């Protein structure tokens with residue numbers, strides 16, 4: 001199931017905001033309790049003061065039986081902030097009141113003795129002052145409201161600053177890294193990660209991640225380069241091997257001449273071409289004389305050397321890219337001469353015989369005298385390949401019988 005994306009910076013800001021708000025509320029609550037106690041104490045003190053300053057006058061008014069004066073005084077006391085209700089109970093049974101009498105049942109009450117004027121020990125009555133609890137709450141609430149507003153402003157300010165720093169130092173570089181990683185392909189490995197960050201005194205985790213990317217890119221680029229190089233080398237090796245295999249399919253491995261498979265494929269083409277052009281086409285069968293003796297006397301390695309030398313000598317006498325030499329088998333070669341007929345064919349064959357008959361310096365310094373017998377057969381239009389080859393072979397056999405080192409046509 002796909003998950004929603006939530007930025008790390010946003011999550012941090014949200015948490016910091018909630019934490020700051022929680023702290024502000026907690027501090028406000030503690031402050032509220034402390035404020036409540038302090039306002040309550042102040043109110044009690046001020047009622048005490050109020051009572052002690054009014055009691056002498058009240059005492060006189062009651063003693064002189066001036067109820068109006070006593071009532072005025074009580075009204076004055078009741079109109080003070082924090083006072084809800086005032087009552088005077090006189091020993092004679094009289095009672096004077098001012099303020100909200102219902103507040104008597106659910107608010108704290110302070111009681112004071114009113115003495116007879118001039119006689120402190122003799123009570124004339126009692127003064128009851130009821131505190132107005134709502135006054136305390138109002139005081140606490142008004143001071144808390146300002147404080148809470150201050151805390152909230154501070155919280156918003158802190159969150160704003162944290163948001164700015166997080167956005168600049170965390171969110172933006174992280175997004176750049178994520179965008180870079182998302183676009184990273186083997187082709188774009190050489191483009192380094194560049195973060196839009198100003199100069200800082202120290203490096204941090206983001207720099208470490210960016211550095212890690214650079215290391216990874218370099219390592220991957222090196223790895224891919226070495227892979228490319230390996231692939232190039234292997235491809236070259238493969239092409240060389242393929243070339244060798246192709247050459248082996250058509251060439252003789254020892255002498256480098258064409259092989260019989262190539263002869264069987266190419267000779268019919270030459271015959272068709274000669275047929276079409278009306279040009280002559282000649283085939284020379286060449287066999288090294290007494291080759292078995294060379295092998296027996298000098299060994300097979302020298303025999304191989306002789307074969308290679310003979311092939312080279314034959315090729316050296318022929319036209320490049322026109323005439324071609326086939327190792328027919330053992331010490332037998334077939335030479336194909338396009339566009340050559342009698343008498344030139346015989347002349348070329350003589351030249352070949354002479355080339356082979358020159359003494360051959362061996363690698364060990366010795367000189368070896370070799371000769372070859374040749375049979376020359378010019379193709380007769382309509383003649384098949386096999387009969388033509390047999391005819392050339394028969395002419396070669398005749399040259400052998402006639403004493404070797406000669407050409408029969």
Ligand SMILES: Nc1nc2c(ncn2[C@@H]2O[C@H](COP(=O)(O)OP(=O)(O)OP(=O)(O)O)[C@@H](O)[C@H]2O)c(=O)[nH]1
Pocket residue numbers: 254287288289290291292293295299300301302303304307329330331400
């Ligand atoms: N060193 C070497 N010898 C080979 C190779 N192929 C065939 N031979 C040898 O060539 C010799 C051919 O001998 P023969 O067919 O009797 O003919 P020859 O000795 O040349 O006698 P003539 O053809 O009658 O003159 C054999 O001994 C083969 O073993 C080869 O690739 N290398």
